[in-house]
Amino acid sequence: MNLRNALPVGLALVVFVGAWKLVTIVSGFQPFILPPPEDVAVRFVEAWTEGIMAPHAAATLREVVIGFAVGAGLAVAVGYLLARSRLAERVLSPYLVAAQATPILALAPLIALWFPDGLTGKIVICALIVFFPVAVATMVGIRSVDAGLLELGRSLRATHRQIFTTLEIPAALPSILGGMRVGVTLAVVGAIVSEWAGAEQGLGWLVILARGSLFDTPLMFATLVTIAMLGVALYFLVVLVERRLVGAR
Amino acid sequence: MNPRLVRSFAAILAIVLAVTACGLGATATPSGRTKLSVGLGFIPSVQFAPFYLADRAGYYRDAGLEVTLQNRIDPELVTLIGQGAIDVGLADGTSVIPAVSQDIPIRYLATVYATYPSIVFAKVASGIAGPADLKGKRIGIPGRFGSSWIMLQALLRSVNLTPDDVEIVLYPDFGQGAAVTTGAVDAATGFANNEPIQLELQGEAVVVLHVDDVVALPGPGLIAGTSTIGSKSDAIGAFVAQTLRAMREIAADPDKGLDAAIAAVPELGQAGATQRAILLATIEMWQSDVTRRDGLGAIDRDGWTESIAFLTELGLVAKPVGVDELVDPRFLPVD
Numbered sequence: 001m002n003l004r005n006a007l008p009v010g011l012a013l014v015v016f017v018g019a020w021k022l023v024t025i026v027s028g029f030q031p032f033i034l035p036p037p038e039d040v041a042v043r044f045v046e047a048w049t050e051g052i053m054a055p056h057a058a059a060t061l062r063e064v065v066i067g068f069a070v071g072a073g074l075a076v077a078v079g080y081l082l083a084r085s086r087l088a089e090r091v092l093s094p095y096l097v098a099a100q101a102t103p104i105l106a107l108a109p110l111i112a113l114w115f116p117d118g119l120t121g122k123i124v125i126c127a128l129i130v131f132f133p134v135a136v137a138t139m140v141g142i143r144s145v146d147a148g149l150l151e152l153g154r155s156l157r158a159t160h161r162q163i164f165t166t167l168e169i170p171a172a173l174p175s176i177l178g179g180m181r182v183g184v185t186l187a188v189v190g191a192i193v194s195e196w197a198g199a200e201q202g203l204g205w206l207v208i209l210a211r212g213s214l215f216d217t218p219l220m221f222a223t224l225v226t227i228a229m230l231g232v233a234l235y236f237l238v239v240l241v242e243r244r245l246v247g248a249r
Numbered sequence: 250m251n252p253r254l255v256r257s258f259a260a261i262l263a264i265v266l267a268v269t270a271c272g273l274g275a276t277a278t279p280s281g282r283t284k285l286s287v288g289l290g291f292i293p294s295v296q297f298a299p300f301y302l303a304d305r306a307g308y309y310r311d312a313g314l315e316v317t318l319q320n321r322i323d324p325e326l327v328t329l330i331g332q333g334a335i336d337v338g339l340a341d342g343t344s345v346i347p348a349v350s351q352d353i354p355i356r357y358l359a360t361v362y363a364t365y366p367s368i369v370f371a372k373v374a375s376g377i378a379g380p381a382d383l384k385g386k387r388i389g390i391p392g393r394f395g396s397s398w399i400m401l402q403a404l405l406r407s408v409n410l411t412p413d414d415v416e417i418v419l420y421p422d423f424g425q426g427a428a429v430t431t432g433a434v435d436a437a438t439g440f441a442n443n444e445p446i447q448l449e450l451q452g453e454a455v456v457v458l459h460v461d462d463v464v465a466l467p468g469p470g471l472i473a474g475t476s477t478i479g480s481k482s483d484a485i486g487a488f489v490a491q492t493l494r495a496m497r498e499i500a501a502d503p504d505k506g507l508d509a510a511i512a513a514v515p516e517l518g519q520a521g522a523t524q525r526a527i528l529l530a531t532i533e534m535w536q537s538d539v540t541r542r543d544g545l546g547a548i549d550r551d552g553w554t555e556s557i558a559f560l561t562e563l564g565l566v567a568k569p570v571g572v573d574e575l576v577d578p579r580f581l582p583v584d
Binding site: 030031032033109112113116196197198199200208209211212213214215216217 | 324327328331332344347348350351352353354392393394395398417418419420421422424565567
């Protein structure tokens with residue numbers, strides 16, 4: 001990112017922090033309700049330099065990465081099936097939509113009970129929340145592949161595998177990666193919710209600890225900032241991959 | 250600057266100011282009674298019988314109060330009371346210490362649970378008879394935070410054990426009681442007036458480990474924000490007095506409390522025997538050597554001093570606090 005592009009981003013950040021500071025002044029909220037940005041910044045630096053934040057961030061990142069990989073991987077396979085089989089779409093779609101419509105907050109405690117070993121339950125929750133947007137994006141992407149191209153491939157006696165790898169996937173990739181952009185941020189949400197349903201480490205657990213035991217509101221905000229930064233970083237990582245694979249859109 | 254942007258920003262500011270102003274409503278009703286919002290635990294329960302009795306029998310009303318009872322979880326309640334959004338509440342003493350150390354302006358006014366209600370319980374058949382027997386055992390707990398976690402660490406420390414010497418099994422859905430019943434864990438944290446009672450009613454012999462023998466952790470009591478104490482001093486005093494009056498009456502006649510609780514929460518009537526057992530166990534916990542000497546509601550200053558030291562060791566106290574910054578006993582009856 002060059003200076004010309006970075007300037008509006010920096011300005012937006014300054015406006016956001018300024019508005020936050022202004023709200024703390026105008027509202028008169030005490031710091032334990034809404035801490036000013038400078039308090040949160042100090043606590044953020046303390047939490048990272050004193051080694052409080054890093055192990056929790058690492059635990060959450062592990063859950064997000066594995067959960068996203070599992071969820072997105074399955075979603076691409078199921079999305080392809082939905083795109084190519086009307087029967088599969090008719091049979092599976094209601095369940096997929098129902099799973100998406102069920103609040104993950106309600107499911108998470110149950111999943112935590114079904115998988116009491118810790119990490120597995122968290123991966124399942126992340127995978128579940130990632131699954132739907134990636135599956136739908138894959139289905140839409142595969143269906144939007146130019147029928148003429150497919151016909152051409154078949155007329156040239158291309159095998160199913162060749163059509164899949166050289167025509168369908170490259171053509172559907174922009175759509176799949178679009179779904180993954182959404183999915184990766186949802187994976188962060190899934191990890192945090194899964195930690196609220198039972199954990200001994202992770203940024204979601206740190207939020208509970210800061211709020212429920214320590215009454216340390218700046219630490220809670222510093223943790224939220226870390227969660228947000230993790231989500232943004234992963235989003236841009238997917239964007240980066242997207243640009244490498246299909247170019248800027 | 251773009252006029253639309255200016256208008257949007259002004260609108261946001263107006264909303265913030267309006268929301269803030271909402272918290273500054275009038276406190277006196279047309280009848281001249283003082284409005285008092287009271288936060289209790291998250292789930293309506295027979296444990297709150299004194300509040301139900303004082304409310305329904307008109308003790309609060311006759312004392313010039315118009316009380317509204319609300320159900321809230323502990324951390325949320327402490328913050329809301331510190332903010333002044335709720336006037337008085339029933340909150341754990343072990344939450345008050347870290348909260349005040351984080352500059353949340355609240356005070357503990359009167360003890361309700363003079364015996365710390367959070368306990369470890371197990372079936373007698375587990376072979377657990379004391380804290381030392383917990384070594385190597387599977388212990389169910391909702392999470393590594395809050396009053397049960399503090400209590401468990403105190404119990405273990407009393408016999409030179411740490412949480413690493415036991416196997417902690419998390420039950421974030423508070424299913425640890427059922428886990429003891431099914432044998433999924435050897436012991437669990439719970440409340441003296443809840444899980445062990447339920448287990449005993451099922452015919453199971455139960456052993457209960459109390460932390461009071463180790464450190465006198467301050468149990469749930471009445472708390473209020475310092476600004477509320479300043480602005481509604483008379484009302485707070487009347488509320489404390491009438492609540493303690495209801496506690497004394499229920500201690501003398503538990504059925505009075507049970508009837509009031511069922512009248513306030515009719516669903517409780519469907520398990521009357523269980524609710525009665527819970528209430529009797531609750532009444533027992535209102536008492537300690539300190540309250541037997543100084544009366545219900547009395548604050549055990551020595552216990553608070555010990556607890557500050559213990560919570561400081563656990564890293565839960567952000568900056569040093571003294572007992573006088575935590576408790577305000579001025580509303581307790583003077584014999």
